[in-house]
Amino acid sequence: MRLTGHEQKILKGKHGEAPRIALSVLVDLGDLFGAEEMMRVSQVHIDMTIYMVDAGVEFAERLADLGGKVAVPTSLNPSAIDLERWKEYRAPVKLLDKSRRLENAYLRMGATPTWTCAPYQQGIIPRFGEQIAWGESNAIAFANSIIGARTNRYGDLMDICAAIIGKVPKFGLHLTENRKAEVLIHLKEISMEMFENRAIYPLLGFLIGEMAGDRVVAIKGIPQDVKIDSLKGLCAAAASSGAVGLLHIIGVTPEAQTLEMCLQGTKPKEIFQITPKMIQDAEERLSTAKKDIADLIIVGCPHFSFAEFRELAQLMEGRKVNRSVTFWAITSRAVFGWIKDCGMLKDLTDSGVMVFTDVCPLQYPKETWHFNGAMTNSGKFAYYCFSQTGLDVIFGSLEECVETAVNGKLCRKESLWRKN
């Protein structure tokens, strides 16, 4: 790679040890992927915020100890625990300690305590065309696709290095020519009525991820009035079943106002179609449960927006969560402040919904909470639930989740694709 004089000085350690390590890692990655130079990014989202293994704590603490500071506004993905309501979240002492150490290290480096996986809704929000470096698969897919900002799929460790330098190697999805769709997906015999049940969006995302793999994909046939939270659920599911960094929704997303626009004058390498039968099949595959048991209801994966809380509050109004069920709604501190201030939090809490901030529900402490089965409206949560928690899971709409929570037994509604 061609490096500037300033970058060469950083590599020689003239600006300190933390920038030297960070830039060395980025330059190696750039050389590997054929980048010719480094480029500035305006902001970073750090994925490596959930305590999983000690190497992560060591890495963050050492960079902080070496005086590392973020060079650009930097948001943080969820923690392993609710850092404010850790008692209610039953955080074990060891997990609390490691999470605090990570928190201290990142805050010492100057990161913003967003603690959310939906930084595109309540964080440091990029504009169309902005060059950014984000971790967290659902956030990457959303930023690239829905906003039209530009980021590669940055992994743990690389994200922190990018934050310290404020630059990344110029390659991949940062460049226009790599953002063209290679895979095209048509929706076949999916009626507009089917979209009224919004559970369809994560199911489409799940199928899109399987078809796309790690390629840029375009989807035709999504209604233009699709809600932003439905797109969030679709992106999160697609980035779970596949390594999807960018998906174009024709007529909806900014780089795909037309099919021609997102193909950039080329032809798709592969074309697929999605039928109602495939959606039904996706729903069955996402639900691992053999029995109709759901005593944990999870919503807010990715973190719930204010609009989603409003919908939940309307569905819950005047009703109570059954005593046999635990209902978690997960969100960011920003949204928590709004629902608290407008009284919605009290209503939800009174009806038995537990609202937590900061956390990733996939990593809830298994030593202190014991459940027999989960139900969720999230395609991402359903996809990872069994491997991450050992719990079987049922996927359903938000309405079905609420009905199940209130009745204490699985409630299903008719849906159009299930009739096929």
Added chain:
Amino acid sequence: MEKKLTGRCVVPGKCDGEVMVSAQPISFWGSVDPETGCINDPRHELFGQSISGRVLAFPFGKGSSTGSLIMLELARVGKAPAAIINMRTEPILATGPIVIKHFYGKEIPVVTLSDDAFKMLKTGQHVRVNATEGYVSIIE
């Protein structure tokens, strides 16, 4: 008798070791136990086997961006593979060995081979990996 397979350097380094081949891709997060280095995903063909100290050959990495961190932890506790051979290496997989080099000063050579060369590798073969010069030698 040595058979030399020429490829491309991803992360430089050299080592000798025994190959463990997987025809399936590997997601280090969710498939590898960071404490033991054993494959703990029951859906994976190497389920139950330890990758630590082996020359691990698999077509490409997949899955979560936390994979890089799991690799770093494997190096920290001394359970990492000795080297990695891929058909293609994506950024999340490459990040682990790159950070290990700069952060722990340890070497996990990573080399890519063509699909045909990759298929010459069989579990149990003794190989010499020279990622720096971009080749793998099978020592019969």
